[in-house]
Amino acid sequence: MGFFLNLNMSIKEKIIKFATKFQSDDIAKSYPLDYCVPVYHAVSNYHLPHLKHIINYKSEQEFEQDLDQLSQHFQFVNWDEFKEFINGNFKPKKKIALLTFDDGLSEFHDVVVPILERKGIYAINFINPKFIGNTDLMxxxxxxxxxxxxxxxxxxxxxxxxxxxxxxxxxxxxxxxxxxxxxxxxxxxxxxxxxxxxxxxxxxIDYQPYMTLDQLKSVTAKGFGISSHGFDHPLYHELTLEEQMKNSIQSHYFLKKFHFIEESFAFPFTDFGVKREFFEEIFSINDLFCSFGSAGLKVDSFAKNIQRIPMEKGKDANQILKEEIAYFNLKKIVNKNTIQRK
Ligand SMILES: [Zn+2]
Known part of the structure; x- marks a missing residue:
């Protein structure tokens, strides 16, 4: 199974690499949707053992380069502008980008926010209440x-x-x-x-991997967004519907209690295999505006679930976008750009 999985992956990668060669350099024009939602976890110049083997995070310089590249093609928006845009009430000059982070890691407070403040770019971080203040590790x-x-x-x-x-x-x-x-x-x-x-x-104690409650409040006061990523970062498709609901609601109430952004939710790991019944229930119970996956450049048959583009792949933003666009165009031929939910 592992072998075939790897084989498939490498064929997929080869196809993408090949198709990307013919991809236009005009990313703004060739990008097929009118919005782009990149997702990161951490930015650090240091070797972080708790992340190193699971996330290919970028250095400060690499992250700034990504932001400069993204700014050439897109107009960064904040949460309210994003909602207005989705509702059809905000008319941007360019295609828009909403910058997102997952996991509520302390590098967001220490490294990312100062960079974003200097550049005037907004970001929203999807957090797990269970780990706030470093009481436990994911x-x-x-x-x-x-x-x-x-x-x-x-x-x-x-x-x-x-x-x-x-x-x-x-x-x-x-x-x-x-x-x-x-x-x-x-x-x-x-x-x-x-x-x-x-x-x-x-x-x-040594590494303080997560933001504390005070730090979450401080980045909120600076104008950044904090929203939900489930209570303790489970893999949703491995849970029963009841467990999925419990994990999401527990997180939702925490956000509500501290006046963070309670109207959105980003799936931990992936929304792959999550059924329509979960979406219908969670949207009605928690009154969500939208949810976020991280399946790359794709649309979802559940229209309020917005797919994000993972940016921690050891490549710069332009290369990632070109590959995503090339793959999107390839799949268009076989009609595979919409995630179906049963
Ligand atoms: Zn996560």
């Missing part, structure tokens, strides 16, 4: 820390297995296992905490 961040420990571990520690499996392969095997641990098995990552000194608690 399970994938725990996996990333453990992967880092395996990579950096002393060869001698693993030497006992050398006869059965060379060290490098053994490390690869462990990392592969850690990378596959699912949301419902996240207690496995807590059990592994005992295997290293200090554990997640010390890590949380």
């Amino acid at each position: 399970y994938r961040c725990k996996a990333s820390i453990l992967m880092e420990r395996v990579l950096k571990s002393d060869e001698r520690e693993l030497h006992v297995f050398q006869d059965v499996l060379p060290n490098d392969n053994f490390k690869k095997l462990l990392i592969g296992k850690l990378n596959k641990i699912k949301y419902e098995e996240r207690n496995k990552l807590d059990l592994l905490e005992k295997s290293f000194k200090g554990g997640y608690r010390d890590y949380l």
Whole structure:
């Protein structure tokens, strides 16, 4: 399964790469929709073990370059302008872009906001209330820390297995296992905490990966948006409808309580496989304006679910946009640009 999955991915990547060669340099013109919603997590010049193995985040310089490129093609809007635009009441000069971030990481407060203030660009951050103030870490961040420990571990520690499996392969095997641990098995990552000194608690104190409640209030006071990303970052299609609702509502009430933006929701990881019944229920119960996925340049059969473009792919904004446009145009031929929800 893994092998075929990789094979398919690489064929897909090759096709995109090939099609991108014929893509026009005039991105503003060739971009097929009238809105663009890029999504980032963090921006940092540092090596962050809790993110390094799960997110290919950009440096400050790379992020600024992305913003400059995006500004050439699009007009950045804030949340109210975005809503007015979707409602048909805001007529922009260019196609619009809404800048989004996920996970409520402290780099948003420390690094991103100062850059955006200098450039006069708005962004909204979708957060998980469970992790505010660094009381716990999202399970994938725990996996990333453990992967880092395996990579950096002393060869001698693993030497006992050398006869059965060379060290490098053994490390690869462990990392592969850690990378596959699912949301419902996240207690496995807590059990592994005992295997290293200090554990997640010390890590949380040292690195302060998430924004505190005061920092969330401070970025809001500066004009930025804070909205919902589910309570503790589950993978939605692995949950029952009841669990999906519970996780979303728990997060929604937190946002409401502290007067953050309660009328939107961005799916943690992906909205892939989430059924229409969830959308219908959550939109009626929480009175949402829209929700966000991150499937790239696509439209959704549930029109109020807006797809965003992941920007942390080790490429600059222009290259990502060109590839997305090329892939969109290819899929247009086979009518595959709309995500169907049953
Ligand atoms: Zn997330």
